[in-house]
Amino acid sequence: MKGIIICTADLIKKHIKQNIVLMIQIAVTILIFLGFIGKLQYISSKSDIAETFNSSKALYYTPFSFTSQDITAEKIIKDNSLDILEIGCVNHMVIKSNDNLYLCLGYNDAIIERCNLKLSSGKWFDEYDKTDAIPIISLNNSFSLNDTLMLEDNNGKKYEAVVIGSISPDDYVIEFNHSGNKNVMSIEFFAQKPQSAFIVPYNSKKLPTVTDDFDHKHLIDDSPGFVGELLFCKEKSDNVTIEKAFSEYGEITDIDQMIENYKRDIKFDFISNGIILFVFTLLTAAGIGGINGMQSRLDRRNYIIYYMLGANKKECAAIEFLRMFSIATTGFFIAIFLYNVSSIRNLLYSSEIMINISTFCLSFIYILFIFCIVSMKYVIDLGKGSLIDHYKNQE
Amino acid sequence: MPIKLTNISKSFNGNSSNKINVLKKIDLEIQDNDMVAIMGRSGAGKSTLLNIIGCLDSPDEGEYLLDGQDISKLSNSNLSNLRNSKFGFIMQDFALIEDETVRHNILLPTYFSRTKINTSCEDLAKKLGIYKLLDTKASLLSGGEKQRTAIARAIINDSKYIIADEPTGALDSVNAEMIMNIISDLHKTGKTIIIVTHDIIIAEKCQRVLTISDGHLD
Numbered sequence: 001m002k003g004i005i006i007c008t009a010d011l012i013k014k015h016i017k018q019n020i021v022l023m024i025q026i027a028v029t030i031l032i033f034l035g036f037i038g039k040l041q042y043i044s045s046k047s048d049i050a051e052t053f054n055s056s057k058a059l060y061y062t063p064f065s066f067t068s069q070d071i072t073a074e075k076i077i078k079d080n081s082l083d084i085l086e087i088g089c090v091n092h093m094v095i096k097s098n099d100n101l102y103l104c105l106g107y108n109d110a111i112i113e114r115c116n117l118k119l120s121s122g123k124w125f126d127e128y129d130k131t132d133a134i135p136i137i138s139l140n141n142s143f144s145l146n147d148t149l150m151l152e153d154n155n156g157k158k159y160e161a162v163v164i165g166s167i168s169p170d171d172y173v174i175e176f177n178h179s180g181n182k183n184v185m186s187i188e189f190f191a192q193k194p195q196s197a198f199i200v201p202y203n204s205k206k207l208p209t210v211t212d213d214f215d216h217k218h219l220i221d222d223s224p225g226f227v228g229e230l231l232f233c234k235e236k237s238d239n240v241t242i243e244k245a246f247s248e249y250g251e252i253t254d255i256d257q258m259i260e261n262y263k264r265d266i267k268f269d270f271i272s273n274g275i276i277l278f279v280f281t282l283l284t285a286a287g288i289g290g291i292n293g294m295q296s297r298l299d300r301r302n303y304i305i306y307y308m309l310g311a312n313k314k315e316c317a318a319i320e321f322l323r324m325f326s327i328a329t330t331g332f333f334i335a336i337f338l339y340n341v342s343s344i345r346n347l348l349y350s351s352e353i354m355i356n357i358s359t360f361c362l363s364f365i366y367i368l369f370i371f372c373i374v375s376m377k378y379v380i381d382l383g384k385g386s387l388i389d390h391y392k393n394q395e
Numbered sequence: 396m397p398i399k400l401t402n403i404s405k406s407f408n409g410n411s412s413n414k415i416n417v418l419k420k421i422d423l424e425i426q427d428n429d430m431v432a433i434m435g436r437s438g439a440g441k442s443t444l445l446n447i448i449g450c451l452d453s454p455d456e457g458e459y460l461l462d463g464q465d466i467s468k469l470s471n472s473n474l475s476n477l478r479n480s481k482f483g484f485i486m487q488d489f490a491l492i493e494d495e496t497v498r499h500n501i502l503l504p505t506y507f508s509r510t511k512i513n514t515s516c517e518d519l520a521k522k523l524g525i526y527k528l529l530d531t532k533a534s535l536l537s538g539g540e541k542q543r544t545a546i547a548r549a550i551i552n553d554s555k556y557i558i559a560d561e562p563t564g565a566l567d568s569v570n571a572e573m574i575m576n577i578i579s580d581l582h583k584t585g586k587t588i589i590i591v592t593h594d595i596i597i598a599e600k601c602q603r604v605l606t607i608s609d610g611h612l613d
Contacts, residue, residue: 002506003503003506003507006506007506010492010494010495010499013494014494302492304490305490305491305492305503306503306507307451307475308449308451308478308484308490309478309479309484309503309504309507309548310475310476310478310479310480310504310507310508310552311475311507312471312472312474312475313471314471314472315475315507
């Protein structure tokens with residue numbers, strides 16, 4: 001073991017300038033790779049949104065004039081005697097708790113029952129079985145699981161609330177947006193990165209009785225206006241009549257059409273970014289692999305001397321792997337350091353990039369993979385025939 | 396018999412049409428404390444024979460017994476141990492790690508040794524006249540100094556056999572003579588010396604001279 005460590009240090013020291021350049025190249029490669037992978041992860045995470053509304057026979061209605069409170073779905077349904085099962089609403093609110101004001105989202109029963117949001121911990125509203133506190137879902141790590149809050153309405157009446165679940169800042173919550181026509185309307189319009197502190201049931205008839213007393217009208221309404229609603233239908237065949245009735249007041253689009261549009265956009269994004277990543281991967285593999293391979297060839301004489309003096313081929317391979325691992329790891333830590341410099345991070349990455357521990361791990365594995373391929377080839381070559389022959393051929 | 400080679404053959408380029416039979420059914424016996432010179436023209440197979448004796452290469456056919464042990468039955472790891480403990484190598488191009496110090500080069504075999512080494516690097520350096528150079532990089536040494544460093548490295552593990560491939564090939568006559576004197580002194584201390592050389596003067600200093608030609612040992 002002593003020999004392996006000493007010889008590895010020798011080899012790193014031998015090409016110290018080239019190794020420093022290589023480490024910087026690795027760090028820069030990792031930073032760029034993080035960006036590409038982060039983008040793909042972001043796109044991939046968005047594909048989960050499509051699952052949120054799967055198997056729902058639903059239509060999304062957004063009025064032409066989104067400030068008008070008069071033309072709600074409820075009014076149109078009533079005027080046209082339409083057969084609609086439920087209307088899904090999302091309300092933006094500000095709720096007071098312990099003298100602090102929190103932005104929050106209010107989901108009605110239709111949204112709670114029919115949307116499957118990805119939770120990082122805890123459970124969704126429909127699994128909550130207690131009746132003595134209002135269940136809330138924490139967003140952006142604002143609260144921990146099982147935390148209790150005292151929510152207060154404008155009359156000063158207080159209601160106990162308990163955190164039953166949590167959604168990670170990297171995932172999505174359902175919010176409605178005013179959007180364009182059928183061809184461009186995408187399910188993505190519903191999915192937003194969480195901006196609020198928590199989600200609370202809104203006008204729920206099915207959740208604890210305490211929720212019924214919770215008078216939302218006394219809370220500050222932060223909604224920019226009525227932007228849209230989800231109409232859940234009994235049968236798909238009802239859609240034609242419903243679409244005709246709603247089309248006078250706004251845009252109405254089948255959820256399936258929006259999912260299709262969304263998947264098309266995601267696919268295009270994924271392929272275009274995937275191609276860039278593939279080309280980048282090849283170029284960096286050639287660059288880093290080439291330099292590493294060159295060093296391995298230059299080090300061949302050293303390995304032959306080690307072999308002659310008593311190192312076996314496994315020890316030679318261990319020296320090569322330790323050398324490669326040390327350089328790759330140092331480059332990786334330089335990348336982490338640079339990533340934590342906020343000016344560099346802001347310069348390189350947009351908000352549409354999802355970087356987490358797994359992104360870093362993936363980047364590190366990628367760098368190790370490039371090194372391993374080159375070093376492995378070299379080690380296998382060492383195993384073929386006599387090292388002395390290699391030495392003489394080189395001479 | 397410390398070293399006994401029987402019917403040893405070695406070829407290169409495998410089964411291809413360019414196959415070269417370097418060694419053809421060679422028999423060789425070397426006694427303890429022997430000093431043997433192996434001569435022959437370039438490409439005759441001297442170095443290949445030396446590599447096989449030094450366990451750096453393996454024969455295609457034949458039997459090699461080292462101190463009664465059949466070398467062909469040893470694993471790669473055991474062969475490495477054997478090289479480390481029993482053989483010291485002195486090469487024409489010195490085979491030193493040029494970027495490292497003399498001390499580091501001399502100590503290299505001890506890093507791979509499975510047993511404790513009692514020989515002092517400083518004592519060896521003093522004996523060979525390179526003590527003051529211990530912390531000098533090998534690349535800054537003269538040819539004679541490099542070869543003395545290589546000799547120190549070859550004996551730091553108290554190896555029984557010294558394998559020397561053209562040890563004076565890259566040296567001037569003064570340094571060549573000094574190196575040969577050192578090798579002769581090693582022989583006097585009981586070590587078995589096997590030298591490959593072109594130089595008849597060096598060969599004459601050995602107890603036995605063997606000539607290899609066309610793959611056969613005369």
